[in-house]
Amino acid sequence: MKTTYAVSVCALAAIIAAGAPLAFAQGPGVSELREPITIASTNGLLDILMVARAAPVSTLPGAPIGWVYDICERPQDGSETCPQRNVQPLNLYGGTRLKLQKGDTLRIHLVNQLPPVHDSDHASDPGFEFLALNPTNLHTHGMLVSPHCPSAANPTYGDNVFVLTFNSANGKPEVSPHMHSAVRFDSTDYEIKIPDSHPSGLYWFHPHAHGISLNQISAGMSGIITVGDVSDYVCRDRLCSALVSQIRTRHMILKDTQVLPDGTIQTQEDPDFCPPQPGTGDPARQGSCDGQNDGEEGGPDYTGGKWFVTLSGQQYPSVTVNPALGEIWRLTNASGSASYRLQLWNPAQNRSMLFQILSLDGVSVSPDAGLSDEQKTALGGNKFKSEPCPGGFGPAANRGICTREMLMMPSSRAEVWVTYRDAQDRFALPPKGATAVFRTEGFQTGPSGDYWPQVDLAKVNFVQAPAALMPPVLDVHGEASSLASPLALAHSMAASNQTVAPDASCKALPPGHMRRIFYAVPTSNLDAFGLAYEEIDENGNVVGTPATDVTPFDPMKPTICVPLGPNNAPVTERWQLVNVATEDHNFHLHQTKFRLLTNDEIAGTAPIKGLVLDNVPLPHADGTCGNNPPDDNSNPIADWRAGLCQAYPVTVEIPFTIAGDFVYHCHILEHEDGGMMARIRVRPTK
Ligand SMILES: [Cu+2]
Missing domain, CATH: 2.60.40.420 (Cupredoxins -  blue copper proteins)
Structure with missing residues (x-):
C-alpha cells in the first residue's frame, strides 16, 4: 500500500513513501520491504537539491555513519538544506528514486558537504592527495543524455564526469594533473534533458570521482532513476494490459556496506571481509555476513564486524507477494564492486524457482521468436541462463526469457516478474505458508579475482489469494x-x-x-x-x-x-x-x-x-x-x-x-x- 505524505517545502513534487511511519525495526527478518523515497517530476520538470553528506544509516544496527544523498525539491529560498520531511523514519541510505518521464528536464543542484575520506587507497598515491578532501560529482548511469559542458548560454553541466566539486570546509586541493578537468567548490548545477525517444526503464545515479568512486558508493551514495512506466513495455496486449496495472511493482536497490568492529564504515571495501560461503552448521546469512580474521593471509582482522548486503538499505526484509498476480521487481546492483548471483530459493522444493526477465540495463527484452535457449543466453552476455517459460503459447511465450539464476555485476539492472512456481515450474497458486528466500549465491570472478559472498537478501512470503486470469508469460514489447x-x-x-x-x-x-x-x-x-x-x-x-x-x-x-x-x-x-x-x-x-x-x-x-x-x-x-x-x-x-x-x-x-x-x-x-x-x-x- 502506498501512502502519500503532504510535505511543506517539497510539496510541488510528489514525495511518496510506502509503509507505516514507524521507526525502522533493526535486524534481519523483522520488517516488510518498503519502497525507496520517491520524487516525481511534474509538468516535464524535476528540479532538485541533492546534498551529499554524512548521516546515520538508520536501517542498520547501531546506525553507523554513512554518506548519503539527501534529496528534495529545490527550496525556493535558495537554501542548501533539505527541510525536515514528514516521512519517518527517513531511509536516506537506501537511496532515492527519481521518477521521470520521456522528454522531462532533470535539474540538480549538487552540494558537497561530505567529510574527508580517511580510508581511501588512492588518496596516498602521488598526485592524488586531493582525493582525501572527498570531492564528488554525478553520473546518470545508462541514460542517453548529453554530457555537455557549461557555456555562456547555459552554465550547467550535463551528464559530465569531468568536473569535481569539493567541500571547501575540508580545505583547498593542490592542483594536480590527475584531477578531472574542472574544479568547483561546494556546489554544481546539472541540467539533464531526457530525450522524447529515450527508452522507458530503470537507470541509476552515483558519483564518478575517479579514485574514490568505490569509497563514496560503498558508504551509501547512489539512487535510481526510472523513465516512463513498466506498462510502456510490459503487457501491451489486451489480455495482459487489463491486469498489469494491478501487479505490484517494487524497486530494490542492492546496496552493501562493510561495518568494522568499532562500528565505523569501511569505505575502501575489502572483498575478503567475510568467508565466501557460510561454514557447515553456521546460521543462514540474513542480510549480512560476519567479518573474518584475514590476518593469516596478510589482511586485517574483521572479527566482530559485519558486511551488510541489503535491499534499499533494509537488512533481510520480508516481501509479501500476491501469487495470483505475482510482482515485478526492478533490481539495481548499486554495489561498488560486488557481483550478485541471484536466485529465488524455494526450501520446500529444494531448488530455485523460475522467474521471467522483462528488461536488462534499462531496456525491455523481447528477443525474436524461434530462438533457442542457448541463443537467448548468448544474446544477454551470459547474464542469465535461459530456460523455457512454461505454460505459454504463441509468439509472446516464445519471446519470453525465463531463468532461475541471474548474474548481476556492478551497475547491472534487471526487471523480473516473480511468481510462485510449482514443481514443474508452472505459474501456480502456492500451498498455504509457501515461502522463498531471495539470495545471492556468491560469485567468484576468476582465479586472481574476488569471491563475492553468499548472502540471503529477503524472505518472500506467498499469501493466499483467489486465482486471476494472468497469462503464464508476460508479453514484453522490446525497445x-x-x-x-x-x-x-x-x-x-x-x-x-x-x-x-x-x-x-x-x-x-x-x-x-x-x-x-x-x-x-x-x-x-x-x-x-x-x-x-x-x-x-x-x-x-x-x-x-x-x-x-x-x-x-x-x-x-x-x-x-x-x-x-x-x-x-x-x-x-x-x-x-x-x-x-x-x-x-x-x-x-x-x-x-x-x-x-x-x-x-x-x-x-x-x-x-x-x-x-x-x-x-x-x-x-x-x-x-x-x-x-x-x-x-x-x-x-x-x-x-x-x-x-x-x-x-x-x-x-x-x-x-x-x-x-x-x-x-x-x-x-x-x-x-x-x-x-x-x-x-x-x-x-x-
Ligand atoms: Cu574490472
Whole structure:
C-alpha cells in the first residue's frame, strides 16, 4: 500500500513513501520491504537539491555513519538544506528514486558537504592527495543524455564526469594533473534533458570521482532513476494490459556496506571481509555476513564486524507477494564492486524457482521468436541462463526469457516478474505458508579475482489469494530495435550536438575495421589496472601502432575519437573487448548502449539479434598472460599474442549518437579507481 505524505517545502513534487511511519525495526527478518523515497517530476520538470553528506544509516544496527544523498525539491529560498520531511523514519541510505518521464528536464543542484575520506587507497598515491578532501560529482548511469559542458548560454553541466566539486570546509586541493578537468567548490548545477525517444526503464545515479568512486558508493551514495512506466513495455496486449496495472511493482536497490568492529564504515571495501560461503552448521546469512580474521593471509582482522548486503538499505526484509498476480521487481546492483548471483530459493522444493526477465540495463527484452535457449543466453552476455517459460503459447511465450539464476555485476539492472512456481515450474497458486528466500549465491570472478559472498537478501512470503486470469508469460514489447538505429535519438540530440566543436583530426573507423580494447594489470605497476587500444582490420590484423601494454586512466588523454556521420547521423562501430587478465571485468560505456555480436553476426552471415545492454561481463582468460609468478614482469598483451593464454573476446556493436567527452571503464569500481578507464570523444560534423 502506498501512502502519500503532504510535505511543506517539497510539496510541488510528489514525495511518496510506502509503509507505516514507524521507526525502522533493526535486524534481519523483522520488517516488510518498503519502497525507496520517491520524487516525481511534474509538468516535464524535476528540479532538485541533492546534498551529499554524512548521516546515520538508520536501517542498520547501531546506525553507523554513512554518506548519503539527501534529496528534495529545490527550496525556493535558495537554501542548501533539505527541510525536515514528514516521512519517518527517513531511509536516506537506501537511496532515492527519481521518477521521470520521456522528454522531462532533470535539474540538480549538487552540494558537497561530505567529510574527508580517511580510508581511501588512492588518496596516498602521488598526485592524488586531493582525493582525501572527498570531492564528488554525478553520473546518470545508462541514460542517453548529453554530457555537455557549461557555456555562456547555459552554465550547467550535463551528464559530465569531468568536473569535481569539493567541500571547501575540508580545505583547498593542490592542483594536480590527475584531477578531472574542472574544479568547483561546494556546489554544481546539472541540467539533464531526457530525450522524447529515450527508452522507458530503470537507470541509476552515483558519483564518478575517479579514485574514490568505490569509497563514496560503498558508504551509501547512489539512487535510481526510472523513465516512463513498466506498462510502456510490459503487457501491451489486451489480455495482459487489463491486469498489469494491478501487479505490484517494487524497486530494490542492492546496496552493501562493510561495518568494522568499532562500528565505523569501511569505505575502501575489502572483498575478503567475510568467508565466501557460510561454514557447515553456521546460521543462514540474513542480510549480512560476519567479518573474518584475514590476518593469516596478510589482511586485517574483521572479527566482530559485519558486511551488510541489503535491499534499499533494509537488512533481510520480508516481501509479501500476491501469487495470483505475482510482482515485478526492478533490481539495481548499486554495489561498488560486488557481483550478485541471484536466485529465488524455494526450501520446500529444494531448488530455485523460475522467474521471467522483462528488461536488462534499462531496456525491455523481447528477443525474436524461434530462438533457442542457448541463443537467448548468448544474446544477454551470459547474464542469465535461459530456460523455457512454461505454460505459454504463441509468439509472446516464445519471446519470453525465463531463468532461475541471474548474474548481476556492478551497475547491472534487471526487471523480473516473480511468481510462485510449482514443481514443474508452472505459474501456480502456492500451498498455504509457501515461502522463498531471495539470495545471492556468491560469485567468484576468476582465479586472481574476488569471491563475492553468499548472502540471503529477503524472505518472500506467498499469501493466499483467489486465482486471476494472468497469462503464464508476460508479453514484453522490446525497445531494442529503435536503439540499434537511433534516428529518433539523433533528432532529439541535434541541438546539444551542435554545441560541441567539430574536430578535423577525428577520423572515422574504416568500414570492416574494429577497435580492440585490452583489459589487464599494467606490467609496470602490479597494484594498478589499465586498458590498451589498437585498431584491427576485417582480417583481425592490427592497423597502425599495436598496443604494447595497458595504461591507467589519464583524464587529459582521450583514447578514441568518433566523428558522427553526415548531418550528425548516428555512427555504428564494432569494438572487440579482450580481457587478458585472470579475473573477470565488466565493460561499461557512457552515453550509449550496445549489443553483443556472435561470430556469425560479425561475419555478416546472420542478422544481429543481441539484447541492448550498458554493461557486460568480460570473462577472464585461461592460462598465464601477464603478471604471474614467478615471472612478475611479464607483459600481458605480448603474452596473449604469443598464445600463452586463451582469452574470450566479447565483440559489441555500439551506435554513437551523442557528441561530447565521456568514458568507458570497468564497473568493478576497485578496478575503475585503479585506472581501468579511458576517455572517449564523439564529435559532430561541420
Ligand atoms: Cu574490472
